[in-house]
C-alpha cells in the first residue's frame with residue numbers, strides 16, 4: 001500500500017528552561033484534531049486492538065428483533081436455523097462520507113452445509129429506516145423484497161440459486177455480485193463471479209473479504225478468495241440520495257439454512273488512519289531528549305496516511 005505524505009509541519013521552539021523534550025512531543029500529538037469523533041474512536045479502537053476491534057458494539061449494532069447477534073467481536077448474522085433474517089449496521093450518527101475513501105476487511109464464515117442457504121451481503125445504504133433497515137428473508141438476503149434496503153449498493157455472497165432473483169446468473173450456481181437492491185423479483189448481478197462446479201461458500205472455513213470505496217472514481221470493489229469485482233456509481237445522489245451512508249452486513253436463511261457469521265478485522269472510514277512520525281533535533285544533538293536553556297530545538301511532524309485518500313486535517317501547536 002502506498003504511503004502518501006499529506007502534510008508536513010515544522011516549527012521551532014526556543015526553550016527557556018531545561019525541560020524534557022517528551023513534554024513537547026506529547027503536546028504536539030495531543031492537539032491533533034480529527035474530523036469526527038467516530039474517526040477518533042475508530043483510530044483508538046484499532047490501536048488498542050492492534051488492528052482489530054475488541055468490541056464491535058462501539059460502532060455497530062444489529063437490527064433489533066431480528067436474527068443477528070454480537071458476541072465480543074464475532075457477529076452472527078444468522079444462526080443455523082431456517083427462515084432467519086438479520087443485519088448489522090454502523091452507527092447512524094457517524095456516517096461514512098463517500099467523497100473520501102473507505103476500506104473494510106472482514107473474515108466471513110458462510111457455514112458448513114454445502115446445500116444450505118441463503119448467503120450474506122455487504123451493504124452501503126442511506127435508507128430512511130437507518131440502522132433498522134432490513135429486507136426479506138430467503139433469497140432476498142435481507143436486502144431485497146417489498147421492504148428492500150433503499151438508496152443502497154450491495155455485494156452479495158449468494159449460496160443458493162433462486163429461479164427468480166438469480167435469473168441472470170448463468171450457469172446457475174453460487175455466486176458473488178454487486179447489486180442495487182430493489183423490490184423487483186428480477187435483479188441485475190453486476191461484477192458477477194460464479195463459483196466453479198463443486199465449490200461452495202459454505203466450506204466450514206473463514207475467508208477474508210475486502211471492500212474498497214474509491215472516492216475519486218465512485219467505485220465499490222470487492223475481493224474474496226482471488227475473485228474480484230467492481231461497480232462504478234455515476235452519481236452519489238441518484239444511487240444513495242446523499243453523499244453519506246451507513247454500512248454493514250445482512251443475511252438470511254429460508255427453507256435451507258446455515259450458520260453465517262463474520263468478524264471485522266480492519267476499517268478505515270473518511271480517510272482516517274493517519275500515522276504520526278515525530279522528529280526532534282536540538283542544535284547540540286547530544287543531550288538525549290533534553291534541551292539546554294536558550295537552545296533552539298526544531299520539531300518536525302510528518303503525517304502520512306496509509307490509505308491513498310489525502311484527507312485534510314488540522315495540526316495545532318501549543
Ligand SMILES: [Ca+2]
Nearest residue numbers: 158160161162
Ligand atoms: Ca440466491
Ligand SMILES: [Ca+2]
Nearest residue numbers: 156158165166
Ligand atoms: Ca444472487
